[in-house]
Amino acid sequence: MEASANQRLDFGKMGYGCEHYRRRCKIRAPCCNEVFSCRHCHNEAASALRNPGDRHEINRFEVKQVICSVCDTEQPASQTCANCGVNMGEYFCDVCVFYDDDTTRGQFHCKECGICRIGGRENFFHCQRCGSCYSINLRNNHSCVENSMRHHCPICFEYLFDSLKDTTVLKCGHTIHLECLTEMTNRNQYCCPICSKSVFDMSKAWQRLDEEVEATVMPEVYRHKKVWILCNDCNDTTEVLYHILGHKCAHCQSYNTRTIAPPILPQ
Template sequence: MEEHANTIPESKIDFGKMQYGCEHYRRRCKLRTPCCNQIFPCRHCHNEATSALSNPKDRHELVRHEVKQVICSVCDTEQQVAHVCSKCGVNLGEYFCEICKFYDDDTGKRQFHCDECGICRVGGRENFFHCQKCGSCYSVDLRDNHLCVENSMKHHCPVCYEYLFDSVKGTTIMKCGHTMHMECYMEMMNQNQYRCPICSKSVLNMSRTWERLDEEIEATSMPEEYRYEVPILCNDCNNTTRAFFHIFGHKCSHCNSYNTRTIGTTNYQQ
C-alpha cells in the first residue's frame, strides 16, 4: 500500500533513538536557550554551566517553558519546538511535552505531565497524586498518610541544598512533614543522625533507643557535684521541663524523648 504524502515512515521516526543526548537525558535534539542564546543538550547542562561562571551576576537558570527553538541532533536543523524534526522527520524525543518543552527517548521512566505542578514527573501517573497543600506530587502510598506542610517541596534539600520541587532525584517525607532527597536521608541515617535538619524532630521511632538510654543512665550515677537540675526543651513535643543533669542525655517528662536540649540557666551553684 502506498504511503500518504505527509506520513513519515515509522523507521524514520525512530532513527537514532537512544543514541543522542547527555548524562541527564537521551534525546535527539538540543535546546537554544532564550536567556543567553546558547545551545545546550538540556536545562540541567545549562544550569550546571552557568552556575559555575566566575561572575555571580552572570549565573542564572533556564526557564524551561520559555524555550522556543531546538536543534535536531540528527540533521542539525534549528527549528521551532515540535515533536518531529521538520527536515529529517525523526522524533526529537520519544516522550514530548509541549508545555515543558521537554524531550526524552527513555520512556521507561514513565514520564507524565502534572498540570497542578506545572512540570513533567517520572514514575507513572497512576502511581502519584498531587497534594494541594504540600504543592507537589507524592506516591499514592502517602495519600492520607503524611503530615502536610504547606509548599514543603518548594524548598531546598536541607542536606545538599538542591531545589526539591523540580529535582530529578527521589524525595521522601519525614514524620514531621519536611522533605529531603531520599539519598540524603539514607546518608543521614548512615551517619546515625536521627533528627530532621529543619525542625530537629525525631524522624524515626526512637522508643527502643530511649529505653536503652534509661538503662544506661540508671546504671551510671553522676558524681555528687553534678547532681543538679537543668531546664530542657523537647524537640519532639516542644514542651519545656526540668531534668537531672546527665552526660548521656536529658529525658522529657511529657513524651519520654531524649531528643532534648538544655535552655536557660541551671540550679547548679559553683
C-alpha cells in the same frame, strides 16, 4: 507505508542525547542564545563560568527553538522534525518543552506542579498543601507542611521542587534528598535539620539510654539538681533531674530534648 512511517519516526531512537536525557534534538537557550543538549547541560555550563554575574539558569518554559540532532534543522519546538520527520522525543511535553526517548522513566506532566515528573502518573498524587507530587504510599499518611517541596534541601541546599535526585518526606513533613538523609544518618544524626524532631522511631535507642542512665550514678553535688527541658519531639516542657547522659521527656519518653530557662510564672 505505515511500517515505513513508523521506521522514520523511530530513526535514531536512544542514539542521541546527553547524560541527562536520550533525545533527538538540542535546545537553543533563550537566555544566552547558545545551543545545549538539555537545560541541565546549560545550567551546569553556566554555573561553571568564572564571572559570577554571568551565571544563570534557563527558564524551561521560554525555550522556543530546537535543533534536530538527525538533520541539524532548527525549528520551533514540536515533537516531530519538520524536515526529516523523526520523533525528536518519544515523550514530548509542549508545556515544558521536554523531550525524552527513554519512556521507561514513566514521564508525565502534572498540571498542579506545572512541570513534568517521572515515575508513572498512577504512582503519584499531588498534595495541594505540600505543593508537589508525592508517592501514593504517602496519601493520608504524611504530615503536611505548607509548600514543603518548594524549598532547598537543608543539607546540600539544592532546590528540591525540580531536583533530579530522589527526595523523601520525613515524619515531621519536611523534605530532604534521600542521599542526604542517608549521609546524615551515617554520621549518627537522627533529627530533622529544620525542626529537630526525630527522623525515625527511636524507642529502642531510648530504652538503651534508660539503661545507661540507670547504671550511671551522678556525683552527690548533682544528684538532686533539676533542670527544665523542651522536648523536640512533642514540644512539651518539663522539669527533670539533671543527668550528664541526657534528659528524658516525661510526656513522650523521648531523649531528644534540650535544656531551657525555667518558665516565667505569671505574677
